[in-house]
Amino acid sequence: MPSAAKPVVSPYIGTATSRVDGHAKVTGAAKYAGEFNAPGLAYGAVVCATIAKGRITAIDPSEALRVPGVIAVLTHENRPVMAKTDKAYRDDVAPEGGAPFRPLFDADVKFSGQPVALVIAEEWEVARFATMLVRIDYAAANFVTDLAAERGKAVAVEKPAKPRGKAEQALAAAAVRHEAEYYIPIEHHNPMELFASTVTWAGDGKLTVYDKTQGVQNVQHYLCNVFKLKPEQVRVVSPFMGGGFGSGLRPQYQVALAAMAALATKRAVRLVLTRQQMYQLGYRPATIERVALGASRNGTLEAVIHEAIAVTSRYEDFSRNDTGWSGQLYKSPHAKYEHRLARVDLPTPADMRAPGATTGVYALECAMDELAVALKLDPLELRLRCYSDRDQNEDLPYTSKALRECYRQGAEAFGWDKRNPRPRSMRDGSELVGWGMATGIWEALQMQFAVRIVLTANGHAEVSCAASDIGTGTYTIMAQVAADMLGLPLDNVTVKLGDSTLPLAQVEGGSWTAASVSHAIANTADLIRKELWRLAKGMPQSPLAKTKLGDVTLAHGRVASESDAGKAVSIADAMRHGGLERIAQEGKANFKALKSHAHNTHSAIFAEVKIDEEIGVIRVTRVVNAVAAGRILNTKTARSQILGSVVWGIGMALHEETLVDHKFGRMMNANLAEYHVPVNADVHDIEVIFVDEPDEVINPLGIKGVGEIGIVGVAAAIANAIYHATGKRVRDLPITLDKSRP
Ligand code: MOS
Numbered sequence: 001m002p003s004a005a006k007p008v009v010s011p012y013i014g015t016a017t018s019r020v021d022g023h024a025k026v027t028g029a030a031k032y033a034g035e036f037n038a039p040g041l042a043y044g045a046v047v048c049a050t051i052a053k054g055r056i057t058a059i060d061p062s063e064a065l066r067v068p069g070v071i072a073v074l075t076h077e078n079r080p081v082m083a084k085t086d087k088a089y090r091d092d093v094a095p096e097g098g099a100p101f102r103p104l105f106d107a108d109v110k111f112s113g114q115p116v117a118l119v120i121a122e123e124w125e126v127a128r129f130a131t132m133l134v135r136i137d138y139a140a141a142n143f144v145t146d147l148a149a150e151r152g153k154a155v156a157v158e159k160p161a162k163p164r165g166k167a168e169q170a171l172a173a174a175a176v177r178h179e180a181e182y183y184i185p186i187e188h189h190n191p192m193e194l195f196a197s198t199v200t201w202a203g204d205g206k207l208t209v210y211d212k213t214q215g216v217q218n219v220q221h222y223l224c225n226v227f228k229l230k231p232e233q234v235r236v237v238s239p240f241m242g243g244g245f246g247s248g249l250r251p252q253y254q255v256a257l258a259a260m261a262a263l264a265t266k267r268a269v270r271l272v273l274t275r276q277q278m279y280q281l282g283y284r285p286a287t288i289e290r291v292a293l294g295a296s297r298n299g300t301l302e303a304v305i306h307e308a309i310a311v312t313s314r315y316e317d318f319s320r321n322d323t324g325w326s327g328q329l330y331k332s333p334h335a336k337y338e339h340r341l342a343r344v345d346l347p348t349p350a351d352m353r354a355p356g357a358t359t360g361v362y363a364l365e366c367a368m369d370e371l372a373v374a375l376k377l378d379p380l381e382l383r384l385r386c387y388s389d390r391d392q393n394e395d396l397p398y399t400s401k402a403l404r405e406c407y408r409q410g411a412e413a414f415g416w417d418k419r420n421p422r423p424r425s426m427r428d429g430s431e432l433v434g435w436g437m438a439t440g441i442w443e444a445l446q447m448q449f450a451v452r453i454v455l456t457a458n459g460h461a462e463v464s465c466a467a468s469d470i471g472t473g474t475y476t477i478m479a480q481v482a483a484d485m486l487g488l489p490l491d492n493v494t495v496k497l498g499d500s501t502l503p504l505a506q507v508e509g510g511s512w513t514a515a516s517v518s519h520a521i522a523n524t525a526d527l528i529r530k531e532l533w534r535l536a537k538g539m540p541q542s543p544l545a546k547t548k549l550g551d552v553t554l555a556h557g558r559v560a561s562e563s564d565a566g567k568a569v570s571i572a573d574a575m576r577h578g579g580l581e582r583i584a585q586e587g588k589a590n591f592k593a594l595k596s597h598a599h600n601t602h603s604a605i606f607a608e609v610k611i612d613e614e615i616g617v618i619r620v621t622r623v624v625n626a627v628a629a630g631r632i633l634n635t636k637t638a639r640s641q642i643l644g645s646v647v648w649g650i651g652m653a654l655h656e657e658t659l660v661d662h663k664f665g666r667m668m669n670a671n672l673a674e675y676h677v678p679v680n681a682d683v684h685d686i687e688v689i690f691v692d693e694p695d696e697v698i699n700p701l702g703i704k705g706v707g708e709i710g711i712v713g714v715a716a717a718i719a720n721a722i723y724h725a726t727g728k729r730v731r732d733l734p735i736t737l738d739k740s741r742p
Contacts, residue, residue, distance in 0.1 A: 079105075601706070
């Protein structure tokens with residue numbers, strides 16, 4: 001457990017503080033990776049493979065090179081030296097199994113759309129035009145991209161949560177059973193900002209890399225390993241990010257290509273991918289989820305069996321926990337899991353908001369709804385009868401779990417008690433009305449982060465860390481925590497992040513940044529408190545002369561005794577006395593694995609749909625998402641996270657699906673016109689409730705993180721509402737009109 005002190009006065013933590021970077025963002029002052037400039041900037045454009053698998057037999061760049069303004073065409077034949085071991089390409093979040101993709105490494109083609117050449121030109125338009133003139137001959141090989149075709153060959157590569165009891169026998173013996181397969185198609189992240197890198201060349205072999213990434217230090221290590229550069233030769237900067245959702249956790253190929261281009265041409269190079277190219281960077285894997293539930297007549301679970309078959313690439317085994325949530329969440333004496341991977345000729349999948357849970361819990365929560373129907377039990381009542389105060393898989397208590405309160409407050413806000421259980425029984429004019437609900441669960445993780453705080457005598461603090469703010473509000477919560485811990489006004493705190501030269505940070509993912517970086521700040525502020533106390537104590541006739549460190553806090557710009565508020569020295573006076581212009585401290589949060597407790601966030605989602613009976617149009621008219629996620633640092637940015645998640649849940653339920661043409665092995669709808677996402681007209685009332693969840697165990701400030709919990713369960717709540725409206729159960733997403741029409 002970290003030993004961070006808690007702020008005594010906390011005017012900022014827990015409030016609806018507006019984004020400290022909001023002004024910079026709306027005025028355009030915030031610069032994104034593709035917006036940095038450099039003298040003599042050249043532009044890259046990528047040539048992508050047109051076959052799904054095989055080899056490049058010949059590349060002829062001569063026609064492209066004849067275009068005025070084209071500087072170079074890089075291919076596997078003339079690129080700079082690159083590492084030859086898989087280890088060099090394995091970034092912090094790479095799957096353990098397999099061999100990471102190496103951009104422009106050799107003649108191998110592993111997936112359609114793979115980068116095979118990079119044109120560098122004086123103008124972007126010229127570069128892009130010249131990509132069409134690069135002649136590439138291929139020897140195509142047979143390929144498979146269809147999960148359904150490969151499911152029989154799927155292999156178990158990772159052990160999911162450990163089983164308990166005898167699930168198959170218990171299922172067979174259960175009084176009531178429900179068993180079904182659910183399907184989630186390939187989905188893409190589609191962040192607004194395109195993946196981009198601007199690499200400047202300092203003339204001495206040093207690169208500054210402005211990159212769109214969720215982890216600057218991850219990218220820095222990757223580039224150093226791949227191009228055999230020393231750490232001091234590569235600085236990676238990413239102050240802002242226009243959406244990541246997991247797509248920027250791993251270094252994406254454009255950063256390798258941009259670095260390669262700068263090394264090869266000894267110039268600054270910018271490379272911005274096209275929207276089409278964004279579809280080859282990773283995706284939520286298509287997954288078949290089989291859930292079997294056995295229950296007693298009174299609605300307690302006897303057996304849970306959850307099996308997942310997900311796609312991965314031929315070259316890397318990507319898998320996440322889809323199945324383990326099922327027997328963790330609900331009380332059941334018998335549980336069994338299986339996770340298999342079907343290797344296909346597509347790029348490797350990627351983490352995408354609450355990876356594993358978004359898909360696995362979708363299946364579980366639809367299955368629970370179907371079980372409730374079979375039991376003639378209210379679906380919420382079924383959840384309550386199966387409620388568990390312990391993690392059933394690990395048989396551990398939770399650090400905190402206020403899910404019961406989520407159910408209660410969510411149901412009350414929604415008006416769940418007015419639900420007529422019979423499908424097709426509720427109407428609003430020509431529309432059928434359906435009400436559905438689901439549970440959400442995600443992890444509350446913590447990682448090692450370090451923070452530097454520089455306090456100047458004028459009462460200003462600069463807080464820095466290599467963390468990213470992927471749009472979640474990290475700048476803001478860091479400023480809030482620092483202000484409270486240092487007893488300063490929020491305006492006196494500036495936050496610097498997204499630079500690999502700053503103190504240690506892990507990638508921004510897994511919803512772990514808020515808890516981790518906040519504790520690094522708290523620990524660092526505590527070092528500053530000690531130093532200020534020492535200075536204040538040493539002043540002539542110091543009112544703090546006889547105080548103990550444990551009694552001294554920083555509040556209202558002063559070093560003050562907690563037990564006797566009259567005893568205080570202003571921070572400025574203490575520093576002046578010590579002759580110090582600035583105090584700099586670096587501290588960290590070291591989280592030991594919490595073995596004694598399970599640590600999760602939870603939610604209860606209630607959804608209303610209205611469906612036109614004639615034409616089947618589905619509208620999600622109301623969603624209430626009640627979330628239990630420990631202490632909420634900022635109720636405004638946290639609410640935004642949940643709102644965005646719910647919108648994505650609507651997309652997952654009704655719209656999103658990447659279609660692969662299995663004849664060509666190619667993503668067919670690789671654009672925002674044909675890949676459907678919810679638009680404003682699809683989004684109606686969303687109510688977010690944060691239930692109170694004090695947590696003394698997880699960490700001293702009781703923080704869990706909210707980036708991902710908001711999406712888990714949303715698609716299930718909507719699918720269950722559609723069943724309730726229509727009486728028709730659709731198990732494969734998205735629930736389009738052709739499938740759901742009543
Ligand atoms: Mo999130 S999928 O861990 O960026």
